[in-house]
Amino acid sequence: FDLWADAPEEATGHQPQHLPAPKLALPGHEESYNPPDEYLPDEKERKTFERTEPSERKQHWLPEKFAALRHVPAYEHFVRERFERCLDLYLAPRARKNRINIDPDSLVPQLPDPKDLEPYPTRTAVVYRGHTSRIRSFALDPTGQWMASGSDDKTARLWEVATGRCLAVWQLDDVVEHVAWNPSRDLSLLSAAAGHKVFLINPKQLWDTERQLNTQNLLSTGFAQAAAIASDEIMACRWDKPSGEQSSQGILAVLVHQRDVKQIAWHRKGDYFATIQPEEADAPVLIHQLAKQQTQRPFRRTKGVIQRVSFHPTKPLFFVATQRYVRIYNLQKQALVKALQSNVKWISSLDVHPQGDNLLVGSYDKRVCWFDLDLSTRPYRTLRYHRQAVRGVAYHQRYPLFASCGDDGSVHVFHGMVYNDLLQNPLIVPLQILRGHKIEESLGVLACQFHPSQPWLVSAGADATLRLWC
Template identity: 50%
Template sequence: ADATGQWLASADREGSVRLWEVATGRCAHEWRLGAECTSLAWNPRLPMLAVGVVNGTVALLATETGPAEGRDEVAELLGAEGGSEAAGSGNGGGGLCTWEEGLGEQAGGADASAGRYPALRMVGKYRVSSVAWHFRGDYFVCTQPAGATQSVLVHQLSKRSTQNPFRKNKGRVAAACFHPSKPFLFVATQHHVRCYNLLKQSLAKKLMPGSSGVSCMAVHPGGDNLVVGTTDARVSWFDMDLSTKPYKALRAHTGSVRGVAFHPRLPLLASASDDGAAHVLHGRVFDDLLQSALIVPLRVLRGHTPTGPEGVLACAFHPRQPWLFTAGADATVRLWVE
């Protein structure tokens, strides 16, 4: 959901990205990207989407929602003139990606209204598995597990530039995200979660979930707590001021955990799993550093029908209401309000 909570975006394996009005359930627009979509993220400040595609592309799409000032800024960012070859660092001098305006010949051609929705593509070399925005809305990070030393790339939209922050391969990357308020970058591999200080360009913490494989993660809005979902059906809560090992490991799911999410305002945590259920928990973080977080299970939401080995693929909270959106392998998106 976007920052206002009025709009919801979804992406599927057929390459379609849809924009939904939450109040009515109406599909306001559809983009056809021509390849399987693997991830989607709303810009935290502007009406714009970043969509990771299996062919190595990250599509930046203007949703044309919100106030006119935001729409004009997005149109300027996505249509401004810039260099086509992204500048790379630490990659032997070769280009990391190219930036191209529009959605290309295979995408958007079936939609007659595609012209009024500005778009920009970042074309890379490897499959994109996840995309996450910086809290200021100019930078975004994407992960490419098959990219070896280029598996984590940081892009700056305003300058259309790309940086490769890591010269060495620390393992197969599962996800990456920015700290909600500080210059930190979290990178999750199969067995560890590393927190890097971007200003000092150094490793700040190395968290150890103690599982067979990390699949997803989410940072608490306060920034001092982290939740990790794993392929062995565990949800691990880390208090980064307390220890590098999990403060609490929850084993309520029976399938791989596909997504975890914190509510941006309320003390709520959600997890989605291949067992077909989404769990909602009360997760309160106290200002007193001597008091540990309080975690209490609240609801088990079962509405999606598992399809083969897959169940609930993603979850996200409404930014203002205690509502939860879930997306399942049964090709449905559900809104839970109670």
């Protein structure tokens, strides 16, 4: 073996690398010959130290105080500590830990500046006053010029969006739980759920004679074809003609259900609409056809109490939300397509993205869940920004915006961009928190909805007011 020759690469590659021994811990204040008083043990701590087994003690000595450094005696545990140090160096194995230096800012997603995502609602523009009790629901018509609202004062009101002027008031039989406009631009039809009745109203104050005539002729033709309805469907829902007083108010038909109706959901074409009555065990969901005035039972029995329903904007799919799950049914094939697990305790609201591939769910346990239907049956994002129960969620039909409202009296506005590329996930950016509604009896903002064409938002609160945010 040539001692002075250059070592070959094979030999150097197998030699163990030098690992430096860990250094001894530096002494602290308690090891000073003149430590502060708070480091000196009292009588109780001294007795506790003496009763403790030597192997269980954190240290083998107690802090002492000396007047001068020359008064410090020899350290009695010096030999023992050096012996234990030698044992650690001789027997303890060493390992090299490869640490990766990562910039903490790189772990945080880079979100765009909210100023670059304008326009979105930021301030109150119009306050609508007139109701005397909490407003349960409201709806904007397809043109965005008119708005209807329903309240606990048993009235439904018609508003002009731009000015806040109340054009009409309908006195109904019970608390108005939900109002919804027919999405067809050829019709002028408003539906309102009050108690176990659903009123179909043709507002005469909209100054559109052609739309009013189309609506009236459609309902008149439907009554003539209603004789073909089966007997069991008559028990589920009955179509009644309005009385003389109701006809003078523009009411065209009254649908009498077995239980109280909580929601009305229209199909995009405007001929079908669904109603839910959660207290009814045999027919909690009913689908009505406007042209023929017929009623169908899509489900004989359902798993759980139904909270919300919605139609898919482009496909023959039907969303049914129970307390914890959202089930998607194909109405043509009459089959279950998918069941979504929301991971919440009680679902309160539901809205479908205009493209139909994403879903927004609000819950009473302060959560908002965003579902990507192409990605998974579990939420893509769960937002926990509200301090109280979430009452409503809404997508914008044109802009990449969505909002949520709750009992904390605030409305949260988000930027939600959905990409056509399936490999790119939706982008969610918090934009604005809107505050203006007063909290009444632990209830805040009960509903929210975007304007169909403008980046405006309307909210309804328990303080008997509606607010337009621009």
